[in-house]
Amino acid sequence: MSGSRRAGVWWHRRSLKLRLALWFTLIAGGLMLALLPVVYSLIRSRLSADMDRQLRIDWDLIEAHLETDGAGGIRWRSSSPATPDSPGYAESWFDVWMEGRNVLRHWPKHGAEVLDAPPAAGKQDPRYYRISLANDQPARTYQKPAVIGGRLVTLRVFRDESGHRATLRRIVSSLALGLPVAVLLAAAGGTLLAGRALRPLGTMAEQARQITSESLAKRLPVANPHDELGQLAGVFNETLGRLEASFESLKRFTADASHELRTPLAALRTVGEIALREEHDPAVLRDTISSMLEESQRLHDLIDTLLMLARVESGRHPLQHETIDINDLVREVGERLEVLAAEKQQRLAIRTSPGVAVQADRGLLDQALTNLLHNAIRFSPSDALIEVSAVRRGGDVLVEVADEGPGIAPEHRAKIFERFYRVDTARSRSAGGSGLGLALAKLAIEQCDGRIDLEPSPAGGCLFRIILPAAP
Numbered sequence: 034m035s036g037s038r039r040a041g042v043w044w045h046r047r048s049l050k051l052r053l054a055l056w057f058t059l060i061a062g063g064l065m066l067a068l069l070p071v072v073y074s075l076i077r078s079r080l081s082a083d084m085d086r087q088l089r090i091d092w093d094l095i096e097a098h099l100e101t102d103g104a105g106g107i108r109w110r111s112s113s114p115a116t117p118d119s120p121g122y123a124e125s126w127f128d129v130w131m132e133g134r135n136v137l138r139h140w141p142k143h144g145a146e147v148l149d150a151p152p153a154a155g156k157q158d159p160r161y162y163r164i165s166l167a168n169d170q171p172a173r174t175y176q177k178p179a180v181i182g183g184r185l186v187t188l189r190v191f192r193d194e195s196g197h198r199a200t201l202r203r204i205v206s207s208l209a210l211g212l213p214v215a216v217l218l219a220a221a222g223g224t225l226l227a228g229r230a231l232r233p234l235g236t237m238a239e240q241a242r243q244i245t246s247e248s249l250a251k252r253l254p255v256a257n258p259h260d261e262l263g264q265l266a267g268v269f270n271e272t273l274g275r276l277e278a279s280f281e282s283l284k285r286f287t288a289d290a291s292h293e294l295r296t297p298l299a300a301l302r303t304v305g306e307i308a309l310r311e312e313h314d315p316a317v318l319r320d321t322i323s324s325m326l327e328e329s330q331r332l333h334d335l336i337d338t339l340l341m342l343a344r345v346e347s348g349r350h351p352l353q354h355e356t357i358d359i360n361d362l363v364r365e366v367g368e369r370l371e372v373l374a375a376e377k378q379q380r381l382a383i384r385t386s387p388g389v390a391v392q393a394d395r396g397l398l399d400q401a402l403t404n405l406l407h408n409a410i411r412f413s414p415s416d417a418l419i420e421v422s423a424v425r426r427g428g429d430v431l432v433e434v435a436d437e438g439p440g441i442a443p444e445h446r447a448k449i450f451e452r453f454y455r456v457d458t459a460r461s462r463s464a465g466g467s468g469l470g471l472a473l474a475k476l477a478i479e480q481c482d483g484r485i486d487l488e489p490s491p492a493g494g495c496l497f498r499i500i501l502p503a504a505p
């Protein structure tokens with residue numbers, strides 16, 4: 034593993050708190066490090082500017098005290114009450130050059146030292162520069178031409194720069210010492226901040242750990258719904274709510290499914306046991322066998338429907354969206370179920386209209402429509418009229434199945450599409466219903482991007498309406 038990958042792995046294995054604290058320290062340390070040279074050069078230029086100002090004052094003072102002597106040289110003005118060593122002058126040393134010769138100098142501490150001639154006068158004048166004296170003592174120099182008693186000379190003033198250098202050294206060493214301390218303080222502050230910011234997360238994790246499938250009703254406390262952690266807790270609580278609802282419906286479904294499977298199985302066993310217990314002639318036995326076969330067929334149908342529901346719901350049912358002319362489908366389903374309606378002397382009216390093509394899975398749509406029409410036939414009395422129609426409304430295609438049966442009371446309408454929900458359980462079961470027909474129809478229509486509604490029919494029965502987006 035390369036070094037950078039190993040570092041990446043190490044980094045990702047650390048806690049968020051440590052990573053945040055390290056980031057904080059790194060950024061704070063980097064900023065301080067970047068600021069150090071800026072602070073240093075600001076202080077240095079400030080000190081230099083102060084010294085240069087002082088040198089200019091020195092130069093003006095000294096120049097005012099110079100005069101020519103009788104021998105063609107330059108001297109300290111004899112009438113002046115101050116000497117070069119008087120207070121206010123002693124700090125600065127100076128020398129005067131004329132035609133390349135040193136004609137006067139004042140060196141209180143460096144008596145014998147002879148300095149190089151000043152750079153030739155030119156455009157750069159006045160100028161500032163640094164010189165090193167014999168013992169490496171730094172001196173800042175200000176050089177400017179002057180006219181003394183009508184003679185052009187070069188007057189230089191010097192000031193000892195070692196104090197200034199020492200100040201800078203002290204600043205550098207205190208900055209160098211202070212930096213690690215500041216970085217340590219930043220690290221401590223970062224750790225404290227990260228710890229405080231992440232503490233609610235730890236509490237949330239602890240509480241989330243205590244939530245199991247048995248305690249899904251519990252929720253995480255939301256301390257502040259406006260910050261990120263509060264929003265996270267809110268989202269988590271919403272997820273818990275959905276999970277709780279799914280668990281509840283799963284439990285209900287398992288209980289209902291077991292109950293539904295147990296009923297035909299119990300009937301099968303009872304019929305078989307009774308037949309075995311007594312002597313029967315072949316005609317009675319045949320009746321018994323046919324009723325057992327009926328129950329086993331019901332069981333088979335129920336399992337088939339349950340499997341179909343599970344397949345569609347989990348997305349394992351392969352969807353084949355194709356353009357379907359609803360008129361054809363309605364006619365096809367009508368023809369298939371016509372015999373059942375005929376048995377009850379019911380009239381089946383199929384009304385078609387143009388422009389009712391949709392993009393959907395034919396098998397699922399067929400299943401939904403079959404279930405609705407089958408229910409209409411089963412629950413409507415003899416002689417009733419059952420109408421199936423397909424119309425276009427705007428961008429939608431509406432398929433309606435209306436009957437003249439007992440209808441469904443408003444209090445049942447919201448639940449009628451739930452699995453195993455029946456208005457009259459005994460009647461539905463005796464009519465061969467499993468309580469899954471409408472649930473499957475709803476799921477099938479939703480898979481085709483449509484929806485299904487229930488309304489009272491004008492004729493007093495039910496009106497189921499499928500709404501699907503029309504094919505482009």
Ligand code: ADP
Nearest residue numbers: 408409412455456457461466467468469470471
């Ligand atoms: P079932 O197999 O019991 O018919 P469904 O899911 O198809 O199951 O229907 C659920 C319940 O809705 C039925 O038991 C019945 O009470 C009611 N129902 C469905 N369709 C109609 C209808 N056309 N008229 C009256 N009641 C109906």
